[in-house]
Amino acid sequence: MNFIIKLFISSIVVFALSYFLPGVHVTSIVAALWVAIVLGLLNTFLKPVLVFLTIPVTLFTLGLFLLVINAMIVLICDYFIPEFHLDGFITALLFSILLSVSQSILNKIFVSEKIIL
Template identity: 50%
Template sequence: MLKILIINSIVVFIGAYLLEGVKIKSFWTAIGVAIVLGLINMFIKPLIVLLTLPLTILTLGLFVLVINAWILMIIDKLIDGLTIKGFWWAVLYSIIISVLNSFMLWIF
């Protein structure tokens, strides 16, 4: 569990470093973002995906990107030190986080 939290924190930090529209204050902020993101993904996201299932099916799963971006924008409002400039930056950030997280978990 701690390994996954550290990997997620590193991924959040690297993703913010790679994108001009996403700023993160410190690695401690990345840890906080990873914790909140994990909790939201565990408890709230399944309900949101279930409620939007017809739209997700209609868009062949692409609406999940909108859900992920929306969750990141909520985390931006909840945590000081994370700044996402707009919706499209959040979409790109969610894609980068997903790809890097999958890659890092595959390696470690």
Template identity: 50%
Template sequence: MNFLVRLLLSSLAVIIVSYLLPGVYIEGFLAAVIVALILSLLNLTVKPLLIILTIPLTVFTLGLFLLVINALMILLADVIVPGFAVTGFWWALLFSLLLSLTNALLADLSGSRK
């Protein structure tokens, strides 16, 4: 049940952030749910692999390369999910930052972190 609540909150965050950014397009709530699901799956499988492969670069940039990895996950979700479009790398980077902040805010407001 907790996973479903987090998935719905993530979907809501995707919709909110896509309305704020002109470079991000989401077709509807179902597409937002699919984006949230795909992003969680990518963060569970592909992201740890990329982090391990880029440890030297991440250390050299003092962790800032992790932002690039987050943007790449957004761009990969853009390729996978129909009805979701990001116009470029910088919009993906900004989307990932705002999505993280919105997810944290919604999780705190809903009390789903307890």
């Protein structure tokens, strides 16, 4: 159930950011739902590989390169979904930062993290 709530929150945030952030274009709420699904899959399967391969750069930049990896993940999502378009790397970087912060705040509010042992 928490997965569905998180997916719904992500799609609403993606759709809202398309209105408030210039350079982000999402055609519909269904496209935003697809963006949330693809971003979730990319963050699950591709991001750990990219983080592992870029450990030296990440250590040298004191972790700031992780922001670049997040922007690259968003740009890959832009490539796969035709209804989702970003105008450039800086837009992808801002989008990924705002998406992460918004998701974190809204997930703290709406998702209950009950651990059952």
